[in-house]
Amino acid sequence: MKMRTFLIAAYGGLLMMSAGIAAADTVVVSPEDETIIREYVVKNPVDPIELPSDYQVVVGSELPDSVTLTRIESSDLKRHYEYVRYGDQILLIDPDTRRIVDILEKQ
Numbered sequence: 001m002k003m004r005t006f007l008i009a010a011y012g013g014l015l016m017m018s019a020g021i022a023a024a025d026t027v028v029v030s031p032e033d034e035t036i037i038r039e040y041v042v043k044n045p046v047d048p049i050e051l052p053s054d055y056q057v058v059v060g061s062e063l064p065d066s067v068t069l070t071r072i073e074s075s076d077l078k079r080h081y082e083y084v085r086y087g088d089q090i091l092l093i094d095p096d097t098r099r100i101v102d103i104l105e106k107q
Helices: 002-025 031-043
Strands: 082-086 089-094 099-105
16 A cells, blocks of 8 residues: 555655746746847748648747747847747747747738
8 A cells, every 4th residue: 555655745745846847947028028029029920831731839848940030129128039930930949949939920
C-alpha cells in the first residue's frame, strides 16, 4: 500500500511540474505591445509565407527553419518578437524557440 501511495504522489508531482513548465513557456502579449506590433507590421509589410498543408497554425507550434522570420524593431516592446504573415494573419513568433506566441487577425 505504501508503494502505491508513493507512486501516486510521485505521478501527481510530475504532472504539477509539467504544468508549471508549460505555464512558464506561455507568452502573454499585453494590449500595449499588441498596438505597437500592429503599427509596426502595417508600416513594415512582408510577403505571406507558405507552409506545408499538414502544418497546424496554432499558438505553440514551431515554425520550420525554412521560414524566414522578420524581427520587430521597437525599443517600446517589453520583449523581442519576430513575425510572419500567413494569409490575413500575422503570426507573432518567439525568436528563441521559433514558436507561435500569438496570432493577430487582420483588422
